[in-house]
Amino acid sequence: MKSAFSALAQRTKEPPISWLMNLTLERRNLISLAAGFTDNESLPVTATRKIADEILASAKSGRPALQYGSTAGDLELRRMTARRLAELDGRSYEPEQIVITHGSQQLLYMVAQCLCDPGDTVLLEDPTYFVFLGIAQNLGFHCRGIRMESNGIDIDHLERRLVAFKKSGEIKRLKFLYLVSYFQNPSGITTNFEKKAAALDLLKQYERAAGHPIYLLEDAAYRELRFAGDDVPSAPTSDRVIYAGTYSKPFATGIRVGFGVIPEPLRILITRLKGSHDFGTANFLQQILSAALASCRFKEHLTTLRRRYAQKAKVMAEAIAGHFPDSVQWEKARGGLYIWARTRVKTGAKSRFFQAALDQNVIYVPGELCYADDPSRPKPNHEIRLSFGGATEKDIREGIRRLGALLK
Amino acid sequence: MKSAFSALAQRTKEPPISWLMNLTLERRNLISLAAGFTDNESLPVTATRKIADEILASAKSGRPALQYGSTAGDLELRRMTARRLAELDGRSYEPEQIVITHGSQQLLYMVAQCLCDPGDTVLLEDPTYFVFLGIAQNLGFHCRGIRMESNGIDIDHLERRLVAFKKSGEIKRLKFLYLVSYFQNPSGITTNFEKKAAALDLLKQYERAAGHPIYLLEDAAYRELRFAGDDVPSAPTSDRVIYAGTYSKPFATGIRVGFGVIPEPLRILITRLKGSHDFGTANFLQQILSAALASCRFKEHLTTLRRRYAQKAKVMAEAIAGHFPDSVQWEKARGGLYIWARTRVKTGAKSRFFQAALDQNVIYVPGELCYADDPSRPKPNHEIRLSFGGATEKDIREGIRRLGALLK
Numbered sequence: 001m002k003s004a005f006s007a008l009a010q011r012t013k014e015p016p017i018s019w020l021m022n023l024t025l026e027r028r029n030l031i032s033l034a035a036g037f038t039d040n041e042s043l044p045v046t047a048t049r050k051i052a053d054e055i056l057a058s059a060k061s062g063r064p065a066l067q068y069g070s071t072a073g074d075l076e077l078r079r080m081t082a083r084r085l086a087e088l089d090g091r092s093y094e095p096e097q098i099v100i101t102h103g104s105q106q107l108l109y110m111v112a113q114c115l116c117d118p119g120d121t122v123l124l125e126d127p128t129y130f131v132f133l134g135i136a137q138n139l140g141f142h143c144r145g146i147r148m149e150s151n152g153i154d155i156d157h158l159e160r161r162l163v164a165f166k167k168s169g170e171i172k173r174l175k176f177l178y179l180v181s182y183f184q185n186p187s188g189i190t191t192n193f194e195k196k197a198a199a200l201d202l203l204k205q206y207e208r209a210a211g212h213p214i215y216l217l218e219d220a221a222y223r224e225l226r227f228a229g230d231d232v233p234s235a236p237t238s239d240r241v242i243y244a245g246t247y248s249k250p251f252a253t254g255i256r257v258g259f260g261v262i263p264e265p266l267r268i269l270i271t272r273l274k275g276s277h278d279f280g281t282a283n284f285l286q287q288i289l290s291a292a293l294a295s296c297r298f299k300e301h302l303t304t305l306r307r308r309y310a311q312k313a314k315v316m317a318e319a320i321a322g323h324f325p326d327s328v329q330w331e332k333a334r335g336g337l338y339i340w341a342r343t344r345v346k347t348g349a350k351s352r353f354f355q356a357a358l359d360q361n362v363i364y365v366p367g368e369l370c371y372a373d374d375p376s377r378p379k380p381n382h383e384i385r386l387s388f389g390g391a392t393e394k395d396i397r398e399g400i401r402r403l404g405a406l407l408k
Numbered sequence: 409m410k411s412a413f414s415a416l417a418q419r420t421k422e423p424p425i426s427w428l429m430n431l432t433l434e435r436r437n438l439i440s441l442a443a444g445f446t447d448n449e450s451l452p453v454t455a456t457r458k459i460a461d462e463i464l465a466s467a468k469s470g471r472p473a474l475q476y477g478s479t480a481g482d483l484e485l486r487r488m489t490a491r492r493l494a495e496l497d498g499r500s501y502e503p504e505q506i507v508i509t510h511g512s513q514q515l516l517y518m519v520a521q522c523l524c525d526p527g528d529t530v531l532l533e534d535p536t537y538f539v540f541l542g543i544a545q546n547l548g549f550h551c552r553g554i555r556m557e558s559n560g561i562d563i564d565h566l567e568r569r570l571v572a573f574k575k576s577g578e579i580k581r582l583k584f585l586y587l588v589s590y591f592q593n594p595s596g597i598t599t600n601f602e603k604k605a606a607a608l609d610l611l612k613q614y615e616r617a618a619g620h621p622i623y624l625l626e627d628a629a630y631r632e633l634r635f636a637g638d639d640v641p642s643a644p645t646s647d648r649v650i651y652a653g654t655y656s657k658p659f660a661t662g663i664r665v666g667f668g669v670i671p672e673p674l675r676i677l678i679t680r681l682k683g684s685h686d687f688g689t690a691n692f693l694q695q696i697l698s699a700a701l702a703s704c705r706f707k708e709h710l711t712t713l714r715r716r717y718a719q720k721a722k723v724m725a726e727a728i729a730g731h732f733p734d735s736v737q738w739e740k741a742r743g744g745l746y747i748w749a750r751t752r753v754k755t756g757a758k759s760r761f762f763q764a765a766l767d768q769n770v771i772y773v774p775g776e777l778c779y780a781d782d783p784s785r786p787k788p789n790h791e792i793r794l795s796f797g798g799a800t801e802k803d804i805r806e807g808i809r810r811l812g813a814l815l816k
Contacts, residue, residue, distance in 0.1 A: 001615065001616075001619060001620055001621070002619055002620045003620060003621070003673075004523055004583050004584075004618075004620040004622065005522060005523065005674075005677060006521065006522055006524055006525045006528075007525055008521055008522070008525075008681075009521070009522040009523070009677045009681070012677060012680050012681060012684070013680075014676075014680060015680065015683055018479075018683070036476075037475060037476055038475070038476070040471050040475060041467075041471075043470070043471045043475060044474065045464050045466075045467055045470030045471060045474060046464070048460075048464055048474060048692075049460070049464035049465065049470070052456075052457070052460035052464065053457060053460070056453050056454070056456055056457035056460065057457065058453075059449075062451070062453035062456070062457070063448050063449075063451045063453060064662075065662050066451040066452065066453060066456060066660035066661070066662035066663065067445060067446070067448060067451060067660075067661055068444075068445055068446070068661040068662065069662070070429075102510050102686050102689075102690070103686050103687075103690075105684075105685070105686050105687060106685060106686045109684055109685050109686075113414065113417070114413060114414055114416070114417040115412055115413065115414055115417070116414055117414045117415055117416075120414075131683070131687065134683060134684050135684045138680075138681065138684045175412050176412075207409065208409075210412075211410055212409055212410045212411060212412040213409070213411070213412045214412065215412065252474035252692070253474070253475055253476040253691075254472075254473050254474035254476065254477070254690060254691035254692040254695075255474065255690060255692050256686065256688075256689075256690040256691075265411075266413075268422075269413060269417045269420060272420045272421075272546075273416075273417070273420060273546065275423055275426070275539070275542060276420070276513075276517055276539070276542050276543045276546045277513070277514060277517050277685070278510050278511050278513050278514045278517075278664065279511075279513060279539065280664075281510075281664075282510070282511075282662060282663060282664040282690060282693055283661075283662035283664075284456075284660070284662040284663050284693070285690055285692070287662075
């Protein structure tokens with residue numbers, strides 16, 4: 001007897017990261033520089049307590065928070081999101097453009113569902129956010145990588161790929177370019193505005209060959225976690241640009257609220273799809289964030305958080321500078337949660353180095369997990385993603401020291 | 409130029425209910441007997457305030473609530489869910505069988521995703537939960553109805569359909585039977601245990617012809633909202649039975665937490681899929697429910713809620729008895745949120761009766777929206793779903809009075 005499972009279920013393999021996470025659970029004294037967890041000590045426990053207390057202090061404000069809301073999300077939260085984005089980008093946004101989601105991950109999934117059939121293609125950064133690669137496997141579309149430079153994707157490489165796609169006919173299956181544009185997971189790179197605009201222009205030039213619109217999905221998950229340098233405006237306003245934002249990382253990951261700024265008619269399709277997924281994100285979470293944004297608490301917490309990550313990033317950078325051999329290439333973080341290091345040894349899950357690190361009770365994310373299965377290049381396997389988000393300063397120092405000793 | 413949208417996006421039409429909901433928003437004085445909202449006045453504002461305050465009173469309990477959790481859900485909540493189900497069913501459950509979801513709607517969606525390819529078939533009650541029909545449209549599977557009796561689906565009709573499916577070959581595409589087994593939305597009917605067991609037996613007999621397992625998906629969304637009669641055990645333990653439960657309706661719909669009891673290997677596939685959807689339900693919501701279950705607050709609230717719905721159902725029943733003509737068939741509710749009435753007039757969204765009701769500022773859910781597109785029978789169009797969940801007692805009385813006047 002065959003299984004009853006759909007093609008989607010059958011192609012969805014166990015994500016490599018769950019094996020990593022199990023390792024973390026099994027080992028009590030493990031120093032995890034792998035987990036994408038946010039800083040534990042700075043979580044806004046007191047602020048959330050006050051906000052929840054205020055919302056629930058009266059029936060008038062408490063009941064709407066505990067009742068069903070609308071599928072697209074709380075209007076007040078969408079208004080404040082539009083205002084906040086307008087402040088950041090210096091151009092206007094309307095609440096009607098915005099859909100609130102259960103974390104920005106849900107938005108990424110729904111965008112991919114609405115744009116990609118099995119066999120379609122998505123262009124993305126090489127390396128990229130590995131959970132997105134899981135979505136691709138699940139929905140059955142191909143991912144093809146664009147090389148990275150220190151200020152974002154290599155536009156020339158993007159163009160060469162588009163030329164090749166046009167020649168091979170694959171352009172007809174290309175649906176969007178996915179960019180994690182701020183303090184990228186895993187590389188830490190921020191894409192400058194000019195590159196986003198140039199990429200968008202290039203995509204438009206190939207729409208005729210494609211026979212359909214080609215979108216740019218900008219994942220700004222780490223935008224707010226900036227602790228050095230200036231903010232960069234998001235990709236130009238366009239009916240081809242989808243912007244995925246989140247309140248989970250800048251406020252609290254246990255309060256999972258993300259959002260999308262989505263052009264019509266895609267926004268309508270995504271809202272319908274969300275009607276089937278869950279017909280709306282938990283209202284209580286949305287009201288907590290509305291209240292945090294309306295008061296000074298969101299901004300206050302963000303200030304604390306930025307200071308905290310700046311400090312942890314500094315600790316990690318100092319440890320790396322002190323303990324890693326000079327042959328290792330890496331950059332100081334200016335935001336986000338990660339430092340990405342290119343070593344001279346193989347770093348994959350089955351490598352001697354990974355095993356040696358594990359024997360020393362240190363774990364990192366092997367770089368190869370962050371690369372798409374792209375036949376146009378061998379998969380790089382000498383990199384490691386180091387997170388300063390979840391670990392304590394002491395563990396960061398000690399973990400880096402142990403890795404450094406192994407690298408030498 | 410064509411659109412870039414996937415087949416899934418293209419087949420997902422606007423749900424009929426959103427048109428109904430827009431009507432509700434547009435009309436200020438509308439009495440809505442349509443909305444599936446829960447009772448507003450009994451929402452557990454004070455209890456949730458206390459729970460949130462307790463969780464967030466210390467860093468020790470507050471931080472885990474505001475941090476990422478695991479994809480399958482908080483272990484303590486899964487333990488308590490297993491214990492609660494064991495109490496209800498008189499047989500044992502393990503936390504490992506349980507996956508926590510963002511409302512039980514998300515579980516329904518993921519089950520359908522993991523089992524159904526476009527063109528597959530699902531059997532369900534005639535009438536059924538209309539949002540499930542939206543999932544079917546979205547994922548492109550067919551829904552075929554099984555007639556209802558006062559104690560659940562007509563087992564003979566189920567058998568006749570299976571025989572016909574075997575003859576036609578459609579049995580090879582049949583993936584599961586979907587039952588809303590407690591105080592069904594929309595009919596209010598509860599399926600007795602014997603019928604669930606009989607249905608499961610029947611499905612098993614046809615697995616050889618199907619060439620794959622045929623599952624039973626039991627949606628127990630309204631199980632806890634029982635205010636008359638005894639509880640019915642859920643479908644027998646089996647590696648073919650998926651149980652979808654929720655804490656949203658018995659506690660607070662703004663705190664969206666559902667769960668599934670899922671047999672292996674399907675549970676593994678659904679957990680993987682959830683890893684792509686959102687990699688875990690918001691931890692804060694889970695911790696609130698854990699705390700509500702661990703204290704007496706969940707049970708206390710449920711007692712209040714049952715008393716409240718019993719009262720509102722009584723008000724609606726009395727109004728119907730007083731105002732509807734004898735020709736209208738209906739039953740007193742024993743749980744859930746709905747009374748289902750069969751009239752002698754057409755009740756569809758384009759009917760004169762619907763328009764007349766709207767002119768009187770009363771809205772209901774036209775019965776025809778609750779029926780699958782099933783070519784084996786004409787779609788019934790003389791029924792109305794009346795909800796006593798969201799409306800006040802005064803509005804219930806007045807709304808029913810107006811509908812009654814129109815029916816006479």
